[in-house]
Amino acid sequence: MTATTDTDKSVFRLSMLIYDTRYRSLTIQAVALILFMLGVAWLLNNAAENLAALGKPLSFGFLTHPAGYDINQRLVEYTSQSTHARAALVGILNTLLVAVLGCITATLIGVTVGVLRLSKNWIVARLMTVYIEGFRNVPVLLWIVLFMAIFIETFPQPRDFRGADATASMYLGESVALTNRGFYIPKPVFYDGSWIVIAVFVVSLIGMWSFARMARKKQEATGQILPVMWVNLAIFVIPSVLVYFVMGKPIGLDMPVLKGFNFAGGFYMRNSLIALWLALSLYTAAFIAEAVRSGIQAVSHGQTEAAFALGIRPGRTMSLIILPQALRVIIPPLISQYLNLTKNSSLAIAVGYMDITGTLGGITLNQTGREMESLLMLMACYLTISLTVSAIMNWYNESIKLKER
Amino acid sequence: MTNTSYVRTEMLPEKAPPLAQAGAVKWMRENLFSSIPNAILTLLALFFLYKALAGTLPWIFQSSMTADSLGGCRDAIKAAYGEDASGACWAVIRERYHQLLFGFYPSELYWRPILAFVLMLVAIAPVLYDTLPRRILWLTAVYPFLAFWLLWGGSVWLPISIILGFVIGGLAAVYLSNLLGTLGSTLAAILLPILWWMLLAGVFADAMQSILPIGIESVESAMFGGFMLSVTIGITGIALSLPIGIFLALGRQSNLLIIRSLCIGFIEFIRGVPLITLLFVASTLLNYFLPPGTNFDIILRVMIMVTLFASAYMAEVIRGGLAALPKGQYEAADALGLDYWKSMRLIIMPQALKIAIPSIVSNFIGLFKDTTLVSIIGLLDPIGLSNAIRADSNWNGIVWELYGFIALMFWVVCFSMSRYSMYLERKLQTGHS
Numbered sequence: 001m002t003a004t005t006d007t008d009k010s011v012f013r014l015s016m017l018i019y020d021t022r023y024r025s026l027t028i029q030a031v032a033l034i035l036f037m038l039g040v041a042w043l044l045n046n047a048a049e050n051l052a053a054l055g056k057p058l059s060f061g062f063l064t065h066p067a068g069y070d071i072n073q074r075l076v077e078y079t080s081q082s083t084h085a086r087a088a089l090v091g092i093l094n095t096l097l098v099a100v101l102g103c104i105t106a107t108l109i110g111v112t113v114g115v116l117r118l119s120k121n122w123i124v125a126r127l128m129t130v131y132i133e134g135f136r137n138v139p140v141l142l143w144i145v146l147f148m149a150i151f152i153e154t155f156p157q158p159r160d161f162r163g164a165d166a167t168a169s170m171y172l173g174e175s176v177a178l179t180n181r182g183f184y185i186p187k188p189v190f191y192d193g194s195w196i197v198i199a200v201f202v203v204s205l206i207g208m209w210s211f212a213r214m215a216r217k218k219q220e221a222t223g224q225i226l227p228v229m230w231v232n233l234a235i236f237v238i239p240s241v242l243v244y245f246v247m248g249k250p251i252g253l254d255m256p257v258l259k260g261f262n263f264a265g266g267f268y269m270r271n272s273l274i275a276l277w278l279a280l281s282l283y284t285a286a287f288i289a290e291a292v293r294s295g296i297q298a299v300s301h302g303q304t305e306a307a308f309a310l311g312i313r314p315g316r317t318m319s320l321i322i323l324p325q326a327l328r329v330i331i332p333p334l335i336s337q338y339l340n341l342t343k344n345s346s347l348a349i350a351v352g353y354m355d356i357t358g359t360l361g362g363i364t365l366n367q368t369g370r371e372m373e374s375l376l377m378l379m380a381c382y383l384t385i386s387l388t389v390s391a392i393m394n395w396y397n398e399s400i401k402l403k404e405r
Numbered sequence: 406m407t408n409t410s411y412v413r414t415e416m417l418p419e420k421a422p423p424l425a426q427a428g429a430v431k432w433m434r435e436n437l438f439s440s441i442p443n444a445i446l447t448l449l450a451l452f453f454l455y456k457a458l459a460g461t462l463p464w465i466f467q468s469s470m471t472a473d474s475l476g477g478c479r480d481a482i483k484a485a486y487g488e489d490a491s492g493a494c495w496a497v498i499r500e501r502y503h504q505l506l507f508g509f510y511p512s513e514l515y516w517r518p519i520l521a522f523v524l525m526l527v528a529i530a531p532v533l534y535d536t537l538p539r540r541i542l543w544l545t546a547v548y549p550f551l552a553f554w555l556l557w558g559g560s561v562w563l564p565i566s567i568i569l570g571f572v573i574g575g576l577a578a579v580y581l582s583n584l585l586g587t588l589g590s591t592l593a594a595i596l597l598p599i600l601w602w603m604l605l606a607g608v609f610a611d612a613m614q615s616i617l618p619i620g621i622e623s624v625e626s627a628m629f630g631g632f633m634l635s636v637t638i639g640i641t642g643i644a645l646s647l648p649i650g651i652f653l654a655l656g657r658q659s660n661l662l663i664i665r666s667l668c669i670g671f672i673e674f675i676r677g678v679p680l681i682t683l684l685f686v687a688s689t690l691l692n693y694f695l696p697p698g699t700n701f702d703i704i705l706r707v708m709i710m711v712t713l714f715a716s717a718y719m720a721e722v723i724r725g726g727l728a729a730l731p732k733g734q735y736e737a738a739d740a741l742g743l744d745y746w747k748s749m750r751l752i753i754m755p756q757a758l759k760i761a762i763p764s765i766v767s768n769f770i771g772l773f774k775d776t777t778l779v780s781i782i783g784l785l786d787p788i789g790l791s792n793a794i795r796a797d798s799n800w801n802g803i804v805w806e807l808y809g810f811i812a813l814m815f816w817v818v819c820f821s822m823s824r825y826s827m828y829l830e831r832k833l834q835t836g837h838s
Contacts, residue, residue, distance in 0.1 A: 018588060029663040036667060043694045050693045121443050122436035123450045137819035138812045139774035141781075141788055146812075149795070149804040343679035350781055361685055371689040378685075379678045386677035 051372065060377075062368045063088070069363050071354045073270040084364050091359030092381060098276055098355065099342040105281035106341060107334070110288025117293050128289070135286035141347050143283050147275035148351040155180040155271075158262045170256075177256050177263055183274060184256035187267040194250040201240045208232045272353035276345065284341045288334060295330035296322065328400055335393045339386055346382070356381055467492030470499055474799035497800050498810050501790075505811065508630015508785050514558075514622065518633045521555040524548060525640065533825065549644070556637065558623035562610040570598040570606060626704045630785035632814060638704070639773040642711040646772065647765070649712065650719025655749065657720060658727055668720070675717035680775055683710045688782040707779055715772045722768055726761030727753065759833050766826035770819045777815075787811045 017027045051057055063085040070080050075093045078086055117128040135143070156168030158179045170177045177184040215226040244251065256266030299322050307317040346357040354362075356378060365374040424430060438444040467490055469481040478494035486492065498505075507515060528548035531541040550564035578594035585593060614620070629637070656668035675683070687706040692699065734756060738748035758765070780789030791807050794800050800807075 025661050029661050032661075032667065033663050046696055047693045050697055053697060119443075119446070120436065120439060121446050121450075123454075124446050127450055127454070133820060133823075134816070137770065137774075137816045137823070139777040139788075139815055141777045142808060142812055142815065145788060145791070146804070146808045149808065153802055153804050346679040346681045347778070347781070349681070357679070357681060361682065365685075365689075371685075372693065375682060375685055375690055379682050382679055382682065383674065383677040387673070 047372070056369065058372060060373055062364075062370050062373070065368075067364065068367065071359065073268075073273055073354060084360075084368070087364060088356065088360045088377070091354060091356035094273075094353065095342070095345055095348075095355040095357075095381075098273060098280070098345045098348065098353070099338075101277050102280040102284065102341050102345065103338045105277070106284040106288055106337070109281060109285035110337075111292050113285060114289035114292025114296070117289060118296060132286045132289050135283050136290075140279065140283045140344050141350060143279035144276055144347055145350055147279045148272060151271045151275050152180050157181075158258070161258050161263075162261075175253070175255055177258075177266075179263070180271060181262075182268055182270040182272075184263045184266045184268055186253040186255050187265070189252045189254045191250045191252065193247045196247055197240060197244050197250060200243045204235050204239045207235050211235065270353065272348065272351040275351055276348050276353050280341050280344055283344075284337050287337050287340075291330055291333040291337065292326075295326040298329045299325045331400070332393065332397060335389065335396075339389055342385060342389075343382065464491065464493055468495045469493075470495050472496045473500065475801065475803055493806050494803060495806060497794065497803050497806055501794055502810075504631060504790055504794075505787055506631045507633050508790065509628045510624060510630070510633065511622075511628065514624065517555045517558070517621070517624075521552045522636070524551065524555075554621075556624070556629075556633075557626075558621045560610060560614045560618070560620040562613040562617075562619070566606040566610040566613075567602065569609070570601045573601055574598040626702045629704060631787055631790060634704070634779070634784060634786050635773070635776040638708055638711055638776045638779065641708045642715045642772050642776075643769050645712045646715035646719045646768075649716035650723055651754065653716060653720035654723035654727060657724055672717045672720050675714055676721065680711070680714050680778055681781060683714055684778055684782050686710065703782075703784070707782075707784065711772065711776065714775075715768065718768050718771070719765065722761050722764040723757060725764065726757035726759075729760050730757050762829055762833070763826055766822055766829075770822050773819060773822075774815065787814070 017023050064083050066081050067084045067087040068080055069087070071078055071087065071090050071094075073094060074090045075097060076090060078090050113128050113131060116124050117132065119125050119128075155178055158177075158181060160168040161170065161177065161179070168179075175186050211231060212228055215228045219225055254265050254267075256263045256268075258264075303321055303325065304317060307321045308314075312320065345355055346361075348355040349358045349362055352358070360374050360381075361378040365371055368374070421427070425434065437447045467482060467486045469478040469485075469492065472478040472481050472494065473496065475494055475497075478496055479491075482490055482492040482494075503512065503515075507518060510518060524544070525548065527541065528545040531537045531539065531545060547568070550568055554561060554564045574594045574597060577597050578590055581593050582590040584590075653668050653672060656664050657672060659665050659668075684707060687710040688703065691706050691710075695701075730753065734752060735748070738752040741748075743751065777786055777788045780786050780792070783789070785793070788811065791811060794807060795803060
């Protein structure tokens with residue numbers, strides 16, 4: 001092979017494009033590019049021909065037409081007269097809503113389960129293993145439809161709350177109603193003067209942060225440890241509560257009340273939202289638990305022993321020595337689980353929760369017959385979310401990477 | 406020197422350890438009640454276990470197998486176990502398990518999917534366990550065509566003519582290398598089969614069918630359903646995504662700029678969108694991208710999409726394995742004078758794949774679970790069928806029995822896959838690293 005490089009370099013023969021390693025890579029790339037372009041051109045040409053034959057050339061004009069369908073779980077104003085674009089926006093917000101809710105609960109459950117699985121308590125560790133293996137090995141779609149079915153079959157109907165001989169009752173002092181259509185929970189209402197309470201609350205948050213900072217500086221300078229937790233708890237609670245009562249309770253709760261055959265008032269969480277939320281959290285939590293466990297196990301036992309040798313107490317060993325090192329291992333799979341959860345939230349369409357797949361990829365697509373445009377936009381939405389999150393994650397990984405040599 | 410009597414000459418017999426330091430008591434003290442919080446946790450866990458078992462065990466066993474509707478079940482259970490007893494209605498599984506397993510596949514032809522499944526176990530056995538005779542690998546090579554023929558039926562000559570294409574390619578690679586050189590024979594081995602499949606295979610199959618009609622009753626894709634559908638899609642995806650994923654991973658690691666960007670673009674695009682959007686593409690959009698008038702099977706379209714989806718994830722997992730391999734291995738392969746493909750085949754890939762085994766298998770598990778998504782585009786996999794069964798007026802309101810059965814089937818398959826990967830990891834453990 002190397003003998004060919006001994007030939008006169010100034011002479012270029014066509015066969016060198018194939019047999020000379022200096023040019024072969026160029027040949028391969030050129031051929032690959034040409035084949036790829038030909039393939040794409042062929043696909044696009046077919047698509048253009050087919051769309052023209054059906055009489056619906058690519059156009060996004062349908063987005064401005066009235067949607068004509070209702071969405072009963074929404075975060076922004078929307079009526080059936082709103083446009084398809086507005087429906088898509090409601091869908092995106094619903095996707096983000098369930099994704100954020102799911103990520104929070106999945107992290108809480110997952111971290112707890114992951115730590116408990118490493119517990120020395122035999123029975124607790126076994127129970128957690130059963131939970132993890134049970135949830136991981138069954139499709140998430142099955143969990144979603146199962147939770148939805150349980151919801152519909154086991155919770156009482158709103159009319160069961162009616163009358164003197166009601167078979168169902170509300171919880172927490174008549175403030176929460178669990179029905180098979182969804183949960184009705186109190187909604188905060190802001191009266192005049194409520195902004196002062198909120199402002200005080202924000203100020204106390206800033207106060208907590210600066211006190212924690214000051215305490216840390218003092219500890220680093222003098223070694224004296226201040227009771228950060230108790231002081232911060234006081235800052236958190238006392239000023240806001242005081243102002244709240246001084247201003248005459250400017251923030252109230254709008255309670256759900258039974259009117260006719262259904263509840264009115266309060267905040268309505270549709271059954272499909274709750275089923276989806278629960279299923280996604282419990283399913284993803286099983287994966288997060290595994291990530292947490294392997295992260296903690298990845299920190300070598302010598303670290304714990306070194307900390308004990310320095311006389312550091314077990315709790316502080318965990319928070320100062322083990323966790324910072326374990327987090328470096330845990331965070332990347334954790335983020336990719338968040339992304340999976342967001343992508344899995346597209347299964348909402350199976351239980352009728354109107355996320356972006358349900359609006360843009362579901363009803364809008366079926367009503368307008370614009371498959372190409374709708375699906376392109378749908379994919380673009382998910383791609384934007386995924387790529388943004390992974391860009392942030394790459395940046396974070398870069399910043400916490402061990403700086404070696 | 407005389408024996409001094411104050412030194413003991415024989416060993417004392419061992420004493421039994423104190424009761425609290427031995428056996429079950431010691432184990433419980435260490436593992437269940439080592440501290441007060443631990444004891445509280447144990448009691449809570451025991452209480453939870455008791456509640457869970459007390460709730461489910463009677464429900465599972467106080468059941469009815471014979472009724473033909475949910476109402477009938479409840480009456481039968483009340484008659485047998487008292488007025489306020491509630492139990493499972495396993496009758497729904499008894500009545501519908503054929504459907505859950507095979508969908509609407511004609512019942513007199515059930516032997517075909519069953520035979521295909523048994524042959525599949527035989528065909529993958531030599532891949533999974535290398536102590537089995539190597540001769541079975543021939544069955545593994547032929548199996549995909551055999552399974553296709555058994556499941557869809559039709560003329561035997563169609564799969565045979567497709568196999569012939571591979572045979573032509575193999576012969577070209579072996580016998581033309583003297584005539585055309587390595588490059589020429591490689592090109593011939595790729596082009597000749599493609600020409601055969603595009604131009605001659607159909608003619609050959611038709612001709613042979615008219616001369617020698619051998620065939621079995623053909624079954625339409627619309628009849629496919631239940632676990633048979635999940636397994637078919639899952640196994641196809643698993644078998645095809647691994648090789649495609651390897652090539653994508655190599656492409657992403659390659660130093661050819663254009664190849665690398667194409668691979669990165671493909672992988673990141675697929676990983677950025679949910680599988681369900683790709684399935685929507687398969688069900689509504691794929692026909693737009695093909696020449697006008699083409700319309701091919703929905704199951705085939707779904708298989709293509711699922712395979713593409715799985716290979717992007719597979720590529721990332723294998724790339725992880727490649728990245729984890731010490732650089733010295735690449736350099737050693739170069740130092741031995743191996744060319745790119747030889748060094749990949751002999752040095753790099755075996756080690757990278759070994760590192761990646763746990764993630765590869767968990768990808769397989771994910772893929773198999775994801776086959777349930779086809780129910781959303783209207784295919785009748787177990788979850789699609791469960792919706793149909795729950796809509797039936799006889800079984801309206803049934804939840805746990807049906808979903809429990811489906812979940813159990815998936816659980817058994819996925820759990821055994823994860824156990825196998827642990828076994829494989831232990832077996833391939835070389836001690837160091």
